[in-house]
Amino acid sequence: MFALILAVFIFVYLFFHLYWKRKNLPPGPIPIPFFGNLHSFYFTDMDAQLQKWKKQYGDISTLWFGGQPIITLHDAPTIMETFLKDGETYAARPNNMKWDDIIRLGRNGIVGSDGPKWRENRRFALHVFRNFGLGKNLMQERVLEEVTHLITDITSDIKHGSKDISIQNGIDLAVGSIINGITFGYRYGKEKEEEFFKVKKFAQYLISEIANPLFNIMNPDPEYYKKFPVCSAYYKKYTGEIQKMKDHFFNLIDKHRKGINFDSNDEPTDFVEAYMRHQHKLKQDGITDNNYDDAQLYATVLDLWIAGQETTSNTLAWLCIYLIQTPHIQQKLHKELDDIIGSDRVITLDDKNNLNYLNAIVAETQRYCNLVPINVPHRTTKATEIRGYKIPANTIITHQISTVLMDERYFPEPEKFMPERFLDKNGKFFQPTELMPFGIGKRACLGEGLARLELYLFTANIFNHFKLDYPSNKTTFGNRLIGATITPVPFLCNVSKRF
Numbered sequence: 001m002f003a004l005i006l007a008v009f010i011f012v013y014l015f016f017h018l019y020w021k022r023k024n025l026p027p028g029p030i031p032i033p034f035f036g037n038l039h040s041f042y043f044t045d046m047d048a049q050l051q052k053w054k055k056q057y058g059d060i061s062t063l064w065f066g067g068q069p070i071i072t073l074h075d076a077p078t079i080m081e082t083f084l085k086d087g088e089t090y091a092a093r094p095n096n097m098k099w100d101d102i103i104r105l106g107r108n109g110i111v112g113s114d115g116p117k118w119r120e121n122r123r124f125a126l127h128v129f130r131n132f133g134l135g136k137n138l139m140q141e142r143v144l145e146e147v148t149h150l151i152t153d154i155t156s157d158i159k160h161g162s163k164d165i166s167i168q169n170g171i172d173l174a175v176g177s178i179i180n181g182i183t184f185g186y187r188y189g190k191e192k193e194e195e196f197f198k199v200k201k202f203a204q205y206l207i208s209e210i211a212n213p214l215f216n217i218m219n220p221d222p223e224y225y226k227k228f229p230v231c232s233a234y235y236k237k238y239t240g241e242i243q244k245m246k247d248h249f250f251n252l253i254d255k256h257r258k259g260i261n262f263d264s265n266d267e268p269t270d271f272v273e274a275y276m277r278h279q280h281k282l283k284q285d286g287i288t289d290n291n292y293d294d295a296q297l298y299a300t301v302l303d304l305w306i307a308g309q310e311t312t313s314n315t316l317a318w319l320c321i322y323l324i325q326t327p328h329i330q331q332k333l334h335k336e337l338d339d340i341i342g343s344d345r346v347i348t349l350d351d352k353n354n355l356n357y358l359n360a361i362v363a364e365t366q367r368y369c370n371l372v373p374i375n376v377p378h379r380t381t382k383a384t385e386i387r388g389y390k391i392p393a394n395t396i397i398t399h400q401i402s403t404v405l406m407d408e409r410y411f412p413e414p415e416k417f418m419p420e421r422f423l424d425k426n427g428k429f430f431q432p433t434e435l436m437p438f439g440i441g442k443r444a445c446l447g448e449g450l451a452r453l454e455l456y457l458f459t460a461n462i463f464n465h466f467k468l469d470y471p472s473n474k475t476t477f478g479n480r481l482i483g484a485t486i487t488p489v490p491f492l493c494n495v496s497k498r499f
């Protein structure tokens, strides 16, 4: 009798998991109970595994993160028709990813919030960025200040000849100084290097854990899962790290508030000040029911810092690695710089349209490094239909940038690093719509303008001043660490001066 009950139970269980819950969804790899498809990422790199599934199941498929199905789009035309042309339907974020609530004190910030709070705060941040000169010379000056410090530091590190140094750390610190300058109003530089690497460590921990299966399994309800042995140790460690990060940012926020004279009409010089002045105005106007409390401020600053530092800095690090691995491409870049610039003067936005090969290298690096292996998930705000599949409201869905950027239909021989693919027959740089490293639609990267400015100014000025080569020990050179972003394993490179 017991055997019969067990057999029925197993049958019902398998029938539900293997067939019933998947029957109306696009095809995809078979999920196993508890893990879904997450276990596959243990055996193959995330982006390579997605590529395999795309070949197997086509341009629209379903992945399971634990018990959570995620509809995944892989081809540019479908992505344009949905996320771009019907943006509002795809503008929400999942509301069952509970670690986020712990990290961001509820549904706060920009990356993880939605509805009016997200809309208002995204608009507010973009407005502040524009006031700080994005798209004008002011932001260029901020970036160039850090570029100049970096060039000076590298020059002094290598003295007269050439030397193996960590250009990666230098870039990290410079990009961190830019985002910290924008958010809190001060740069790190060499003097505050220790503070920078402390925050960077938190950021890296958060980002890398997103690829941890245990993190994803516990995500729907960490408070419940922490009752189980392995999960409870994980919960303790994870929340401990988050607490340190919260302490750091709230400390800075409190200090900042004390330094602001709210009676003055001075223009704010950093994001936190702009935010606090806005909070103050709302209070004065008696508007208490608003979307601008301190939890929202903390979570937004956290989002800007993490999204703004790690992404740009890693892209630049990959660019250095690729140009070391392809000396003929670096040589061609040096030739363009010699022909167009011809001195060690500072390269600015005014030169951008003449530096076609350089722009193509940046574009190809963004394609090839494929920084975000799994794009940030979205949630449908209403029922819709995609390629014949009925997708209900509140379905988790994402457009998979990583598979689009490696798709041979849009980028022939995608496994090759070939900047020439972005030059037309007259040698002019162009960007096809399929090149979408910042995502598309309502949720496309908020920092795209700043990131593009940084990628261009750093690349142009670093390579105008220096030649980069392999370090003497290249054992792990170019190896990848996979998390929410793909990071190069820490590396040295041999740097020599060109002037």
Ligand code: HEM
Pocket (backbone or CB within 6 Å): 110, 111, 112, 122, 179, 303, 304, 307, 308, 309, 311, 312, 315, 371, 372, 375, 376, 377, 401, 437, 438, 439, 440, 442, 443, 444, 445, 446, 447, 448, 450, 451
């Ligand atoms: C090379 C650099 C960068 C890359 C490749 C990148 C890529 C992305 C991607 C793929 C998304 C998700 C889009 C989606 O949900 O579909 C995103 C969102 C976001 N990024 Fe970036 N990003 C970069 C730099 C930056 C910078 C410099 C900042 C801040 C100053 C920033 C702030 C944000 C924010 C706040 C969001 C969330 C937007 C929202 O949910 O409304 N990013 N980024």
